[in-house]
Amino acid sequence: DGDHIWVESAKYYVISSPAQVLPLFLVRFADSGCKDAELEKVLSAGTWTTKKAEEVLAVPPNRPCVMSRESATVLWMGLLHAHLSDEQLEADVRSFFAQHAPAYTEGMKVQIVRGIFKKAHAILKRPMPRDVVHRLNKLPFTEGGQQRTICVEDAHGSPEQKCPKWIAKYCRGQNLRYTTPCWCWHPHRETDRASYSLELVDLHSAKGNEILSKFSSSAPFHDGQPRIVSIRAMKNPVLSRLHEEYRQYLQTKHREEPSVRELYHGTNNNIHDVLFKHGLQPPSDCDASDACPVSGGKGLCTTLCPNTCRFCTTKHEWGRCHMFGLGIYLADIAQKSHRYVSQPQAGPRGTRRYKMIICSVLGRAFKLEGHLRTKDAMHDVANVRILNSEDLDEMLEPCCAAARRPGRGGVACSEDSTADAPPEKSDLLFVQGLGSNCRPGSSVYNSEYIAYHPHQCLPKYEIEYEI
Structure with a gap:
């Protein structure tokens, strides 16, 4: 029941998992005349890793900001380079706000989201007016030491905007009105x-x-x-x-x-x-209205309708559910x-x-x-x-x-x-x-x-x- 085996006759240990051993030194013996070219290359470089270098993909051109609501409490920022670490990008986002919108940094949370490219969500304690959001789109953003501009947008969307979160022909915010809604334009669902x-x-x-x-x-x-x-x-x-x-x-x-x-x-x-x-x-985060022809009369706790339904508008509250x-x-x-x-x-x-x-x-x-x-x-x-x-x-x-x-x-x-x-x-x-x-x-x-x-x-x- 031990963690490794000692072989007395051979004077060595046998381990069960590579994680048990941490290599500390590489010892070179007297030159025997037999050299491995790949090993010599690694030793001369001084570093070695099995991890492949991440491909650097150029981000697409910035999309225009079309925010039309009066203010936003969650901002979408992107697109960002995927080869940069989440920690680096979060630091860059925080520096951007500290420089250009310091009044909104208190209590701000930043999330980095990964896809083919990365993007940031800045969750604000204080709502940011529409004119400030539009202004941020024109100001310099330093990303990994390189200066550029990025799109800053109301993460909850605007009716003039085609939904960017239409994943597998569905947007989660489409049936939410009070929590994390999406107010973008959505095509008809394929279903x-x-x-x-x-x-x-x-x-x-x-x-x-x-x-x-x-x-x-x-x-x-x-x-x-x-x-x-x-x-x-x-x-x-x-x-x-x-x-x-x-x-x-x-x-x-x-x-x-x-x-x-x-x-x-x-x-x-x-x-x-x-x-x-x-x-x-x-x-949904809305109750099903009895007057609704789609969701009414089915004994439902929440509505089946999108957030555009004129019947199902009452916020759904906790009720042991x-x-x-x-x-x-x-x-x-x-x-x-x-x-x-x-x-x-x-x-x-x-x-x-x-x-x-x-x-x-x-x-x-x-x-x-x-x-x-x-x-x-x-x-x-x-x-x-x-x-x-x-x-x-x-x-x-x-x-x-x-x-x-x-x-x-x-x-x-x-x-x-x-x-x-x-x-x-x-x-x-x-x-x-x-x-x-x-x-x-x-x-x-x-x-x-x-x-x-x-x-x-x-x-x-x-x-x-x-x-």
């Missing part, structure tokens, strides 16, 4: 013209047996023993293509193949037709997702008939492990990437394991690439279940995942069951 079909899966087939066995492994549920009635495979070519586009977006963003998980999703059974047509929907933000809640055990299923139908012999969805879910997960300091602390979080360590310290009281990690975070699964990825580099939340250590209303017994983009999650199967 408006989509259609789907449901094909029965034989319960005795290999796939049917696999789904049934995994579903039943967490039974009984909190309200009884489930019995699967049917399994249907969902086919929607448009959703499948958009899911693939989102995979390609993540691959470009992280420069690696994204993780894929198969998770359960429980929701209002009256809207499965909407989900199979448009994809799983991240909740959305504990960890306005996202799509998923789980790796059916027992957990069953708690989110609502509006079941009456079944035979006094039973109730429920439906649950199995989804393919993409992305790198940021792990939360602790208790909410207040029950509504994270209710209005609309995207994992807007979180930072300071926010999390205010929102979460860590449990013992999480207390050893700054910002309560890490990556949820071993297949993800980095164990210390910050939330702004992640794509979904993984909330660690605390079992018997959980506090009802402040933490969870069983783990759950929270996604924020409909095409991050592809509905694959619908399970109909009765209890």
Whole structure:
């Protein structure tokens, strides 16, 4: 049970992991006349690395600032060179504000976001007037020692602007009015013209047996023993293509193949037709109005409508819901997702008939492990990437394991690439279940995942069951 093996006969150690050893010296013996040209080149250079030099890509021309709202509290700045470090770019952004807009630096937060190019989000405590934002577009910005100008824009957009956050044909801010809205112009969603079909899966087939066995492994549920009635495979070519586009977006963003998980999703059974047509929907920050012809009369907690709906305008407040933000809640055990299923139908012999969805879910997960300091602390979080360590310290009281990690975070699964990825580099939340250590209303017994983009999650199967 040791960490290495000592081989007495050979007088050397055998280690199990390269991380156990730190090379300190390279010793050259008397010249034997046999030299390796590549080694000699490295030794003469004095440095060596296996990391390839990052390609320097020229940023495209600045887009024009079209801000038309009176003021902005979140600014978009870019595009920035991807080969420069996040720390360098954050320092450059802060220097730019200190020089040209010092009145707005107090309490300012800066996030660097990576894609093919980088961009910065400056989150201000004090709203910046429109004329100041437009003026910043003409002032010199020093980036990595080189002087240039950059586009500074209202991050929440303007109606005159085509949405720059239209990722896989969807913008998260399109159905938000009060938290992180997007007021840009958006084209019609491709799913408006989509259609789907449901094909029965034989319960005795290999796939049917696999789904049934995994579903039943967490039974009984909190309200009884489930019995699967049917399994249907969902086919929607448009959703499948958009899911693939989102995979390609993540691959470009992280420069690696994204993780894929198969998770359960429980929701209002009256809207499965909407989900199979448009994809799983991240909740809005507005209540569903009974007068709304789209979202009314379905027993919904939040509206399905975009922020242009004239009926659904009341801000959605905490009501023992959305504990960890306005996202799509998923789980790796059916027992957990069953708690989110609502509006079941009456079944035979006094039973109730429920439906649950199995989804393919993409992305790198940021792990939360602790208790909410207040029950509504994270209710209005609309995207994992807007979180930072300071926010999390205010929102979460860590449990013992999480207390050893700054910002309560890490990556949820071993297949993800980095164990210390910050939330702004992640794509979904993984909330660690605390079992018997959980506090009802402040933490969870069983783990759950929270996604924020409909095409991050592809509905694959619908399970109909009765209890």
